[in-house]
Amino acid sequence: MQALIFGTTGQLALALARQVPAGVTAQHLSRAAADLADPAACAAAILAARPDVVINAAAYTAVDRAETDEAMALRVNGDSPAAMARASADLGIPFLHVSTDYVFDGSGTAPWQPDDATGPLGAYGRSKLAGEAGIRAAGGAHAILRTSWVFSADGANFVKTMLRLSETRDRLSVVGDQTGGPTPAAAIAAALWRMAQAFHAGQGAGGGLTGTYHFAGAPDVSWAGFARAIFAAAGRDVEVADIPTAAYPTPAARPANSRMDCTSLETVFGIARPDWRAGLDEVLAALRAPA
Template sequence: MTRVLVTGAGGQLGRELQRSVPDGVDCLALGRGQLDIADSAAVSRVVGEQRPEVLINAAAYTAVDQAETEADAAMRINAEGAGNLAAACAEHGVRMLHISTDFVFDGNSSTPYTAEAATSPLGEYGRSKLAGEEAVRNALPAAVIMRTAWVYSAFGGNFVKTMLRLMAERDTLSVVADQVGTPTWANGLARALWQVVDRPTLQGIYHWTDAGVCSWYDFAVAIAEESAALGLLDCAPRVLPIPGSAYPTPARRPSFSVLDKQDTWEALGVAGVHWRVQLRKMLQELKES
């Protein structure tokens, strides 16, 4: 059995990792109340006591707008916490998989970002995640850093569930149409991470989202149509495209944050699944639950 320690057990990805544990893996998942990753002594003690072969860090401060006024809190978890985990893994000979984000990029590209592309975060959340990447690489050069984007699942709060709630209440919604990226079903990301666990020679930075490209507006239209088809909504509401300037937020978002996944798909021997197919699967799961 391969012993794997997962941090961030209560989050979307943490929950999906626990649901998809493959045969031959003994998974111990710890939430924030069980392990404060910003406490270096506690991290070293837990890693030393549990002696995992692999640690997957799914713990993160993800409140993008709130991070603009809570930069220290974001840095404490996303940078210091990640560094603590990497240092403990280095100390005890543990392989580490760390989750990062498309927000390390500024969105000025017109082609998908490769793992080697120059980083330039726009806000405090992105800066804290980039600092976390650097802390992990410095302490544990052989770690795997997996960047992802627009994550959603049946668990917790996310764009899909927010849209479903609003669509049940309103006939018309306005959604930003000039920010482009790719949604990621957390279930698919979790399964990709388990494949990385099964490939011990992999190291460095990789990208994972579902396949395809869309704007938040396109994503919302698909949510409306797929949900109505499944009977989750009585009918699909009207979704109107608006510019990001019409919906200002404390944190600036990248206008283009499509990640290039080709190297990851080749390394794992998989083909990317289109985001709309994955959305349909998640909504079907919601209906059945």
């Protein structure tokens, strides 16, 4: 199986590169090879490569900056994935795309179902939702995988931020009224490879696998609870004080409820929710390892 992957340096792209399954050839496209700000170039790259499956592991992820840069966020997260999906549909190959809990408004306390009504609170969520709509409209075999609170030993993420702050502080105030499932990038990569292989094997004849799925770590936790777990696992003596979202204003509103029902992913692909605590231990071990 030949896989074409958009993204080279992000958390997910790096995790995908580390986990290429036996019998799979993976070609990663950098920004120089296919700029996500240029939808036509992204489509052309797919048509030129003619792979067996396309995975989009790249995105505009600057949630706060998107509030003043929505046109670019929409181009990268909306227009380009739609163009990728149309090119994939033209070739008759599956397109796998990663989306986000930010497409929901964060109301209530029940886990979000894949077919629940969406209602993004800000520009980033709107741009990702536009990408989902464009992918579905392309009419080809596809899987949209919504996830949340991604972390790894690479790039910038909550785990690394907490560890950095703990170097100089013994008490931190962290938002305690937003709840979701932290998700290791390595687990997302493993899920995408399994999904790609299922599509390639023709399980469900493509159409039986096409759809929108949720994938988030378990158990659900608040940001403050996640911070406590990070410090405990890292052996850092840091006190965490819960604060409300209102006490930590940001340019973009965050959903209070990011719980996600992942049942359909397990039913269709046999992929269960990962335990983020095990993923956290692996990330901390990687960060402690010598360079």
